[in-house]
Amino acid sequence: MGGKVKIVIDDREYEVEEGRTVLQAALENGIEIPFFCYHPRLSIAGSCRMCLVYWENIKRLVISCNTPVQEGMVIRTHRTSEAVRENQRYLLQALMTRHPLDCPVCDKAGECDLQNYGAIYGPQRQVVPISALEKEREEHDWESDFLEYHSNRCIVCYRCVRACNEVVSAHALYVEERGFHSNIVPTVRPMDTSVCEMCGICVYVCPVGAILSKPFRFWTRSWLLRRERTRCNLCPMGCEVTVEFGEGDWRSKRKVYRIMPTDDLNICAKAFFGYDLLNRERLLTPTAHGKEETPANMVNLLKSLLSDSSGKVAFVLSGYVPNEIVEDVVAVADAVGAYLTAPQTADFFKLAEVFGDYVPPTLEEIRDSDFFLLIGEDTTSTATVLSYYIEGKVYRIGDYVRDGKLKPQQISVEEVDGLEGRGTLVVSAHSFQGPQAKEMAERLRRWSERGHRVLLLPREGNTYGLYRRIRELYSDVEAVMGMVMGGEIETLVLIGEDLTEYYGEDMLAEILSRSKHLIVASPFSDGLAGKATFRIPMALMGETPGSFTTLLGEVKGRSFLPWSFDDLSFWRRLRDSFGEVRRGVRRIRVENPTPLRPEVHLYRNSWITARSENLTRLFEKNAGVREYRI
Template structure:
């Protein structure tokens, strides 16, 4: 790419042609104030705060919207520039209420910061505080609030909702100073196209849009911020967790603007019905007693004991389980053997190898084909790659032509896709006549199970082999790929059948994802058949009530861990540590197991994927997120309000 040479405050710099003056200035770590600009949004140029002086033109220019030109001489601190920036601030302060002591944005407010940076301001007009009042706009939401008096008219909220999320839930009413931001429909929580991702709150430079659950709860400067990786699905978005060392107050997006309702509303899972310590038949017991009891069974009855690992568990936990299995010979299985593994095996059988498409591949695609469950509901942030994307003021990806194949289109409709209603078990290669090498097919592993999942995997493998079409096999769970890559597993229905036949008498379950795959009647029969049922879970309700022994464990934000998903192999930081991790629990169980010379012989069996009537495939809504999401009052309430208002359940 052609390089352009410019001078900034006396320093010569070469940057690629097309770079904006603002981004060129940032490369030298110079301070240029902005309100309406964000590197991930299209340039708006409305706030006029990013003024810099161009010596050759002898005038101020807006840095965000002006591309560099060869020979430019820019001054960021020219007296005329400082004067005009101050004037813009003065006009904003003239209409802005001085309510910082009661504003939740205080401490992280751009207007507050720039006002402090440029010194005391004066009111250039005779407007009194009573003249500052704008009409109020009630969004009729329990989660989001708009304070019209604080709005600086940057319109970033509208832009992020339209250009990043694609929901188009916000728009501006009126013009000029009378502008109000309003949802497309009210009540917002019930009928609007809002997805509750919270990006409008995060991107607001002032306190005009608030997240009500956080309102008046804490000051930002009193909280600690930890950047980690979201553990609600397999897209692995970077998120910022604000906490005080023991309590999570909110979860926000980073500058990448990648967050959905799963993390934004679901921050409250850390405190809901947590299981501290261990219980036996509903009675609190010492954790060491529970560990000893599980170890005893694994030592004495390894051939009659099965372990069900969870795709919500970390790679560190999986490696610990692997050592446990090597020491005992216990049967290992997982729900991934009916969802993810069959699809990948079927794909490999036809295509020879499965290489997961990268983010760049998705960005460069011309067509996106979603097959089966709506990925805008199962993995919402993956759809942020379908629209017009920007980086540093430059468009890097164009809006995709989206096609949906299946019977459950939901939030994918925000892209106005071509919808082909057909049972995906009936699909053939002819149904993908439009696919080519510039097409990416995305299949959610929540769509089919067992034999049907294997068949769709074979079809997708044929598509890849014959047409060169990239296929993204996208699990719902955060570490389903890690489970498949780390362990040799027996087929889940085969293990369940042995439990029902009385051949397996003890079960150690990690997590509670099994309830999304086996019907309630069969689960009850399984627990009645077992001599000993044990569950390692973060929660005191659910399977902890049904099991003989339950041991409390951490959730994703409470442990440093590695997962494998759309972003590859990612290590995330612990926000704080309050509970034992699954890895620690497994290691303590393994330590207590007595060595045995008579381990059960491992039979190498070729996988045979088949279906069972007890396998269920629930339709997933945007606010589900598995057994973790069901512990979030925010997510549950938001989803139920939608269903009550529309009269449609996501399970229909």
């Protein structure tokens, strides 16, 4: 870290880190400077000129976003400099002259930087006699059902292109022409089946209404929605996101309208366009034999049923439930002498056991790598945001679809020993099961002993936490399902619907039909819950304050959606109902389990994302595409 320098902004002295820009120093000290093209995670473009300040030492106007701080620097912003105010007004006038000023029908209204700055710093009107109909630029149809581009609203800040290139590495957009004739154009059309990953970051970083989400268009106004931050648990990254929702009053309907990233820009299509799964066929109240029950009554019913089961019970855990629920279910299984399993015991667990108490490398460690080796199915499809941090030399073992953006060099297993430096080996855990998993696990152990980091990559949001809590207690999922088929297990408790990804529809129907009592905890009222005798709601993002073990560390969700069911309290109450009773968790293993490989796609990586109509449409459009090229 560099030293400190003293600068003066608007007659007040500040001590700031050397190497910071004037804009960064001002923002960090609560001094507002308007800008359009700057973003903390993107490179400096300096194209909008809106962040002008007056540098008294050299008696010149400079752009603050690209001016490093210097010892003794004296800066004046719009608050103390008429020259700055005059130039910012002129810039806003120039932008307003070309802008259609169609705020009443624009979905960006209320959160548009041009609209807001016009009210604060300049005329909120045009100063030349040009009608909106004359403000026409060449229109470009992106040929997308999900993204819409309005060229005459674009202020040429290039944030969208920089984000697509520098953060996502998709290179799905480029700038055509120059100046006010510039247009943002897709590199490939139609866009929905192009290299674009539909992460929605271009929509978020656009300071005006030039790029919009079509599914959100015309549904509501931004000021009518409530916004809260939480953690996404749809993959192992654990990204912080903002959920925007209505509470069912006069302002908006009782639903989630969209999910946006924070300025970290950590988001993918699963969250950005998958927000609608939070509204679909939700199970919000416990039911028994088709009748709604209070949580307290359901606890009593389940305690009675499980206590009388003579140990013929199996709990099937999910990689999407928080650590607190995993711990409570383990305690209940211990109290009734049940078996404990999860579908992830067929793949991730078999790889992780070689490392004992496996702990994934941190994001900082991942970024500090001499090279990356991707093994198994697409990393981009499995944990999209992780691919944003894979830079430099990339090698690959196995076929890929979306990982092509990383420009990987195909190598064989034998060539790994010849790679120089310390690398991070990213292994899609669902690609290896049975004897194949054991063979790969031994290779990974040898490579890790040579100094390489091994990142076992599951599909789910809390498989790391699940493994850490049941690795000494679990039974193989195939062995447990065999006991159900043989009548040795009569009561099957499914927390989540992960089983649907490992077994075919006919096989799963046969397994469920053999269980005498089927208890399902699910966010959705249809699916497996529709076949269950006892149904318990399961919380999704924005509905649980539980903790998840992710690549960003141990993170906690938040519960704020008005319809949330408190499943953490429910499982804790069930656990407490057994008191100090302990019969021990039973275990059964199989030597060579049959591979049960789930399908993974950028737009469908789980039974949860399969509920999103937006993602389903994208999945169906891209189902037959095996190669994406610019």
